[in-house]
Amino acid sequence: MHRYFKTIRLFWSTAFASQLEYQLNFLIELIAMVGTLLGSVFILSLFFTGGRQLGDWTWESALVIQGVYTFLDGLTNALLRPNLTEIVNYVREGTLDYVLLKPIDSQFWLSVKKFSFAGLPEIILGLSIVFWAAIQSGSTFSSYSLFVFIISLLIGFIILYSVWFLIAASSIWFVKTWNATEVLRALLAAGRYPISAYPVILRFIFTLVLPVAFLTTFPAEAILGELKFNILFFGLILSSLFFIFSRLFWKFALKHYTSASS
Amino acid sequence: MLEYRIEIALWALSGVLPFIMFSLWSQNDVGNSFGLNDIGLARYFLSAFLVRQFSVVWVVFSFEEDSLSGRLSPYLLQPLHPLLRYVAAHLAEQATRLPFAIAIAITFFILNPSSFWLPSLSQLFLAYLSTHFAFTIAFLLQSLVAALCFWTEKSSALERLIFVPYLFLSGLLVPLSAFPSNVLKVAMLTPFPYLINFPAKILSGMPVDIFNGFLAQILWISILVPSVNILWKLGVKRYTAMGA
Numbered sequence: 078m079h080r081y082f083k084t085i086r087l088f089w090s091t092a093f094a095s096q097l098e099y100q101l102n103f104l105i106e107l108i109a110m111v112g113t114l115l116g117s118v119f120i121l122s123l124f125f126t127g128g129r130q131l132g133d134w135t136w137e138s139a140l141v142i143q144g145v146y147t148f149l150d151g152l153t154n155a156l157l158r159p160n161l162t163e164i165v166n167y168v169r170e171g172t173l174d175y176v177l178l179k180p181i182d183s184q185f186w187l188s189v190k191k192f193s194f195a196g197l198p199e200i201i202l203g204l205s206i207v208f209w210a211a212i213q214s215g216s217t218f219s220s221y222s223l224f225v226f227i228i229s230l231l232i233g234f235i236i237l238y239s240v241w242f243l244i245a246a247s248s249i250w251f252v253k254t255w256n257a258t259e260v261l262r263a264l265l266a267a268g269r270y271p272i273s274a275y276p277v278i279l280r281f282i283f284t285l286v287l288p289v290a291f292l293t294t295f296p297a298e299a300i301l302g303e304l305k306f307n308i309l310f311f312g313l314i315l316s317s318l319f320f321i322f323s324r325l326f327w328k329f330a331l332k333h334y335t336s337a338s339s
Numbered sequence: 340m341l342e343y344r345i346e347i348a349l350w351a352l353s354g355v356l357p358f359i360m361f362s363l364w365s366q367n368d369v370g371n372s373f374g375l376n377d378i379g380l381a382r383y384f385l386s387a388f389l390v391r392q393f394s395v396v397w398v399v400f401s402f403e404e405d406s407l408s409g410r411l412s413p414y415l416l417q418p419l420h421p422l423l424r425y426v427a428a429h430l431a432e433q434a435t436r437l438p439f440a441i442a443i444a445i446t447f448f449i450l451n452p453s454s455f456w457l458p459s460l461s462q463l464f465l466a467y468l469s470t471h472f473a474f475t476i477a478f479l480l481q482s483l484v485a486a487l488c489f490w491t492e493k494s495s496a497l498e499r500l501i502f503v504p505y506l507f508l509s510g511l512l513v514p515l516s517a518f519p520s521n522v523l524k525v526a527m528l529t530p531f532p533y534l535i536n537f538p539a540k541i542l543s544g545m546p547v548d549i550f551n552g553f554l555a556q557i558l559w560i561s562i563l564v565p566s567v568n569i570l571w572k573l574g575v576k577r578y579t580a581m582g583a
Binding site: 099101102105106108109112113116117119120123124126127129131132251256257259260262263264266267270274275276279 | 345346349350352353354355356359362363366367368369372491493496497499500502503504506507512513517518522
């Protein structure tokens with residue numbers, strides 16, 4: 078276990094050093110982040126014109142969801158995107174061989190090798206919005222609701238990671254998975270709005286098939302102190318299943334790996 | 340292109356955002372507040388989806404890859420503007436997308452039978468024309484960013500700075516008539532509403548100022564063409580043939 082922590086520290090300090098070269102990138106990400114947030118809050122406000130509510134969510138509580146989304150988007154930009162979009166290149170260029178030879182778990186290596194620090198402001202901003210909007214909507218935090226919030230964020234992140242890793246791992250067979258990732262990203266954008274705002278059939282899909290609800294709606298309910306315990310329990314099971322499946326799938330995919338260019 | 344059928348099908352699917360937004364607007368009965376009933380909303384968002392399918396541009400990504408891997412050097416030696424090569428690739432893929440787009444439209448009509456409509460020939464022609472203009476504007480905008488590849492290695496990061504306003508101001512998420520009038524005024528000063536909102540309104544049969552719309556599209560094209568040309572010429576002078 079200690080070895081894994083040490084590896085992460087080494088990976089991320091190198092990542093930090095190499096990204097200092099691209100400071101402009103950092104600035105661009107910052108502008109894009111502010112623009113995205115302004116835009117989506119504006120679109121959200123259109124739903125509330127004329128004192129309407131969005132799927133029985135008030136304006137403030139819907140902002141909590143935007144905060145959770147921003148937070149997860151930051152994590153995606155910092156960790157998931159830089160690492161998981163690289164897997165296809167390792168497969169195509171045959172450099173996956175070297176990863177497999179290393180005396181460390183290959184899924185771990187592929188998932189944490191890089192860290193994009195440009196995602197950090199988004200993570201911080203996301204969390205700030207969550208707490209600010211939760212206070213605005215009259216939520217009183219208890220240590221219990223904070224605990225449930227952290228657990229449900231973890232559930233959301235594990236589900237997101239597993240689905241994305243599954244798609245990335247399928248690059249062992251299909252060399253171009255970029256488009257599948259785009260489909261995933263388009264669908265995840267549904268997480269900007271509360272799940273109860275969707276028609277019934279989409280609610281079902283977004284809870285059980287592609288569990289977008291677990292990514293944003295349920296963590297937001299958790300911090301507002303409205304999350305039902307059985308949903309949390311179900312989320313724990315669902316996220317474990319997703320994660321176990323992603324590991325099994327990776328092992329299975331490696332059996333079919335026939336190394337390019339060697 | 341026909342080799343990558345799955346890939347193109349996935350590309351078509353990745354444009355589902357207008358449908359997600361449609362389900363939200365209609366489920367929450369917001370359409371009425373900006374003068375659209377459910378059928379109008381359905382038609383608008385299906386049109387927005389179709390317009391996007393035939394106007395989406397990725398030249399900056401192809402160009403960055405070619406520039407970093409050194410493939411650009413032989414292109415620059417040929418007596419053909421390298422950008423035209425990308426135009427051809429885009430048009431070819433648009434053609435292969437047509438069957439997928441039609442399949443998605445049919446599925447949409449099966450799910451929402453009441454929204455079925457056939458645009459008249461003149462509407463279809465005007466929508467076709469304005470979608471092509473929209474494609475041209477989007478292509479030129481991205482070419483401007485792509486030309487920055489001559490200065491910086493990572494110009495695809497800059498593309499985000501176009502994509503963000505495009506996402507919110509083009510009408511992909513909501514018809515622009517829903518905007519408060521002061522936001523709308525600012526939005527209409529940018530090229531983005533002419534990329535989705537204007538062609539989609541024509542196609543879905545919503546009332547639209549056709550003359551001024553086309554005028555604005557042509558105006559943007561005539562501003563962007565010389566800008567791209569100038570930036571390109573300046574850039575080629577600085578070209579250092581990376582990776583070659």
